[in-house]
Amino acid sequence: MSEIILEGVGVTKRFRGLTATDHVDFAVPKGSIYGLIGPNGAGKSTLFNLVTGYHPLSEGRIVFKGRDLAGMPIYRRNQFGMARAFQISKPFPALTVRENVGVGAMFGRPDRGAQAGRETDRAMEIAGITHLAARRADALTVGELRKLEIARAVATGPDLLLADEPCAGLNPFETDEMAQCLRNVRDAGATVWLVEHDMKAVTALCDRILVIDAGKRLAEGTPSEVVNDPAVISAYLGV
């Protein structure tokens, strides 16, 4: 039995008449890459927004490192060890990669402030952008920007990194690099929660996968358990 770092019980979000997530349960093992997949409109981003604190829950609870997150604002979740990598990175364009990652290290967990320089180098190493350290952010390709975004999040010293479709729009080479980047994050000791809609990418990368459809949990398990699940095959793969 592995330790659970993040647990959701009956996680429900209603937007007026629409139930975007409907009593979803999940348990994310510490040190894993945890995938969340489902068709468009399934409720993936909503679930993500509930975990990060962007929306309050309508019902249910989310527990991170043994603590119920109800009412905890986004910045407190960050300080408590949760970081989010955005799909559209908005770095300071005229600053170098190293300076941009350094901002993440400075605004990360207060208990790690004294080690900001070391955290910056470590985060660039993990994201595979050490060779770009002196480059201005406005000279980066889309794939490099995505990795910079991961590095900025990693520099805050998270126990849990959340990434919403980090491979969207990347070419196959950049996608492989992003997959390696996320494996590095896990191997460095953090847990990764990953939203993707491409089943193939998720099964190759994730230790466990949660499949949702129309707000409801459809299946949960290892990649082979999930792809062989009849409910997943009929509802998600459409065969």
Ligand code: ADP
């Ligand atoms: P996914 O990320 O899986 O594509 P979303 O979580 O974005 O799905 O959306 C799930 C459902 O919730 C959709 O029907 C969407 O229109 C609805 N929804 C998401 N966010 C909001 C919101 N802020 N207000 C109203 N409806 C929303």
Ligand code: MG
């Ligand atoms: Mg989404």
